[in-house]
Amino acid sequence: MQTPIHNRRVDVLVIGAGAAGVGAAIGAARNGMTTLLVDAGPTIGGELLTGMTIDGAVNARGELVVGGTLSEILEECKAMDGLVGIFNDYRLIRYICYDPEVMKMAIIKVMARYGVELLLHSFADDVVVNGNRVTGVMVRNKAGKTLIEADSVIDCSGDGDVAVMAGAEFEIGAKDGDLQPISIMFRMSGVEAEPLLRFVREHPEYVAVGESEMIRDGRTDKQLVESLYEQGQPCVFFKGNGPLLSDAIDRKEMFPTALIMIQPTSGPRKEVCINSTRVWNVDPLKTDQLSATMSPLFDQVWTCVKFLKNRVPGFEQAHFAAVAPRLGIRETRRILGEYVLTDEDVGTGRKFDDGIAKGCHHIDIHGRGRDQVRIPVADGGSYDIPFRCLVPKGLDNLLVAGRCLSATRAAQGTARTMGPCIAMGTAAGTAAALQRTENAENSFRDFPVERLRETLKSQGSIIDGTH
Numbered sequence: 001m002q003t004p005i006h007n008r009r010v011d012v013l014v015i016g017a018g019a020a021g022v023g024a025a026i027g028a029a030r031n032g033m034t035t036l037l038v039d040a041g042p043t044i045g046g047e048l049l050t051g052m053t054i055d056g057a058v059n060a061r062g063e064l065v066v067g068g069t070l071s072e073i074l075e076e077c078k079a080m081d082g083l084v085g086i087f088n089d090y091r092l093i094r095y096i097c098y099d100p101e102v103m104k105m106a107i108i109k110v111m112a113r114y115g116v117e118l119l120l121h122s123f124a125d126d127v128v129v130n131g132n133r134v135t136g137v138m139v140r141n142k143a144g145k146t147l148i149e150a151d152s153v154i155d156c157s158g159d160g161d162v163a164v165m166a167g168a169e170f171e172i173g174a175k176d177g178d179l180q181p182i183s184i185m186f187r188m189s190g191v192e193a194e195p196l197l198r199f200v201r202e203h204p205e206y207v208a209v210g211e212s213e214m215i216r217d218g219r220t221d222k223q224l225v226e227s228l229y230e231q232g233q234p235c236v237f238f239k240g241n242g243p244l245l246s247d248a249i250d251r252k253e254m255f256p257t258a259l260i261m262i263q264p265t266s267g268p269r270k271e272v273c274i275n276s277t278r279v280w281n282v283d284p285l286k287t288d289q290l291s292a293t294m295s296p297l298f299d300q301v302w303t304c305v306k307f308l309k310n311r312v313p314g315f316e317q318a319h320f321a322a323v324a325p326r327l328g329i330r331e332t333r334r335i336l337g338e339y340v341l342t343d344e345d346v347g348t349g350r351k352f353d354d355g356i357a358k359g360c361h362h363i364d365i366h367g368r369g370r371d372q373v374r375i376p377v378a379d380g381g382s383y384d385i386p387f388r389c390l391v392p393k394g395l396d397n398l399l400v401a402g403r404c405l406s407a408t409r410a411a412q413g414t415a416r417t418m419g420p421c422i423a424m425g426t427a428a429g430t431a432a433a434l435q436r437t438e439n440a441e442n443s444f445r446d447f448p449v450e451r452l453r454e455t456l457k458s459q460g461s462i463i464d465g466t467h
Ligand SMILES: Cc1cc2nc3c(=O)[nH]c(=O)nc-3n(C[C@H](O)[C@H](O)[C@H](O)COP(=O)(O)OP(=O)(O)OC[C@H]3O[C@@H](n4cnc5c(N)ncnc54)[C@H](O)[C@@H]3O)c2cc1C
Pocket: 015, 016, 017, 018, 019, 020, 021, 038, 039, 040, 041, 045, 046, 047, 048, 052, 053, 054, 055, 056, 122, 123, 124, 125, 156, 157, 158, 159, 161, 182, 183, 184, 185, 275, 327, 328, 329, 330, 401, 402, 403, 404, 416, 417, 418, 419, 421
C-alpha cells in the first residue's frame, strides 16, 4: 500500500522537543512565527522532565546567566508550587531545583501562551534540500508521511539528525570513538534531609566539595560540609572514589559509578532525584544498543535504592518514587559549524561579540568505572556561545541548538547542560523569526547578530554583563 503524503507549511519548524527545542519553539513563536514543534517521542521537555537540576544557568558566583524562556517557565513552576530553589552544591556549581511533575505542565502552559503547535510521535526521516536550503522535512507518524515546508528549520534533535540528512559534517565522541555512558535518573520520596546532612557533616571524605576555587573560597572540606548542612537541602554528591561508595563498589553492593548525586525535587514529598546509573559501550545512534540498556539500568536503579536505604541515614524510611520517562543520552554527534566552541573558550570563560547564549557548568565528561572529568570555568564565571556555533557549515536556513552544537568534546561537556540548551534554542528560534521578517533570502551566515542580541536582551535573555 502506498503511504499517503500530506503537506504542511509553517514559518519555523523545530525538530526535537528537549530543552533546546522547547527554547527554540518558544523563541520563534514569541516573535510572531507560526511554529511547529515535532518530536519522535510522547512528551515535550526531554530531560527537563526527569528531575535533574537545571545546570549551567547560575554560575559559581551566584549570577544568573540564563534568563528569558527559562525564567518564564520557572515562573510558571513557581506559580504551581513547583520551584524548589537555587542551591549551592559546595562542590562546583549552583543549580536550579524544581518539581519535574510541575515542569511537565509549566512548559506546555508557556507553549500555549505563544501558540506553539505540537506534533508528537513523529519522526523526521528525510529532508528536501534545494541548493544550500532545507526547504522541507519529511516526518513520519501513524497518519503517514507529511512533508513540512518552512522558511527556517531548527534542528534540536540532540543528534543533529536533520543537519546530517541535509549534508552537514559532524564529529562524534572522543577521538577513539568513546562516548559517555547512558544513564537513567530516578526519584525517591520520604527522604529526611537533616540526618543525611548530619551524616555528610560527619564524613566529609564521602562527598565531593570545593572543586572550584570560587566555591572553596579558602575553606576546608570540614567547613564546606558545615555550610552544606546549614543550607538544609538534600544536595549531596557522594563521589565514586570516596570511601563510602568506593568500598560499596568493591563489595559489589553498588555497581561501578563515579557518583550518587542527590538533589531535591519536592519539599512536600521530601523527594530527591538521583543520578548514579550508567552503562558503557553504547552508541545511542544504534537503537538496538540503546534499547538493550534498559534492563541493566533498571537493575542498577534498584541496587542504588537498596544501598541508600541500607547505608545512608535519612533514606531508611524513603521510597522509590519514579523513574525517568526516557533513557539519558549525554552525547552523540556534534555538528561542524561556522565556529567550533573550544576547551579554552569554556575553560577561560571567553566572551564573544556574537555571543547569543551563555553557559557556566564545568567541563563534565563521565568516564568509565569511577571516572569523571570535572574542570570548572575560571573564576566561577561564564562563557559565551557564539551564534556561529549554531550555523552548520554549508547550510543557509538551518540552525542547530542543544547538545549537538558545534563544539569540541570538552566544550560540549559543559554546553550540553539544560541552561545553555534552552538559551541556545531561544536564540535560534528568535533568529529564525528575525530572518523571516528582515533577511528572508539570505543565509544565517550573513545574519545581523547584533540585532538578535538586542532582541534577546529586550525579551529577558542574559547576553552580557556577567563574569
Ligand atoms: C543522565 C544525564 C544526566 C544529566 N544531568 C544534567 C543535570 O543535572 N543538569 C543539566 O542541566 N543537564 C544535565 N544533563 C544534560 C542535559 O540534560 C542534556 O544534554 C540536554 O537536556 C539536551 O537537550 P537537547 O534539547 O539538546 O537534546 P535532547 O534532550 O536529547 O532532545 C532531543 C529531542 O529530539 C527528539 N528527536 C531526536 N531525533 C528526532 C527525529 N529524527 N525526529 C523527531 N524528533 C527527534 C528526541 O525524541 C528528543 O526529545 C544530563 C544528561 C544526562 C543524559
